[in-house]
Amino acid sequence: MLNRKYSKVQLLGIRKTRWMEGHVILDEAQMLNWFFSFAGMGAVGSEVLKNWVLMGVGAGETGSITLADGDAVQAFNPTRQCLFRASDVGRSKVRSRAI
Numbered sequence: 324m325l326n327r328k329y330s331k332v333q334l335l336g337i338r339k340t341r342w343m344e345g346h347v348i349l350d351e352a353q354m355l356n357w358f359f360s361f362a363g364m365g366a367v368g369s370e371v372l373k374n375w376v377l378m379g380v381g382a383g384e385t386g387s388i389t390l391a392d393g394d395a396v397q398a399f400n401p402t403r404q405c406l407f408r409a410s411d412v413g414r415s416k417v418r419s420r421a422i
Contacts, residue, residue, distance in 0.1 A: 355383030
């Protein structure tokens with residue numbers, strides 16, 4: 324029997340795995356309305372931002388993600404950071420990803 328912590332997992336029909344031990348299962352509605360300020364659009368920051376966007380973090384009516392980075396996209400960025408394209412070279416990292 325799953326404990327109270329995993330009741331949502333059980334209701335969704337997801338099999339409890341060892342990886343889930345100690346992790347909190349979040350409600351999707353909560354993530355949609357989160358507000359985040361995010362500093363740094365480097366290699367790690369780009370991946371974190373991409374994953375948050377794919378998860379729907381800040382996509383609700385009251386949620387948002389605020390980006391801060393003073394750097395411009397350089398020629399080597401598009402090859403190792405998935406958020407930038409060759410056409411973004413020379414532009415601000417934040418402006419090139421702002422919606």
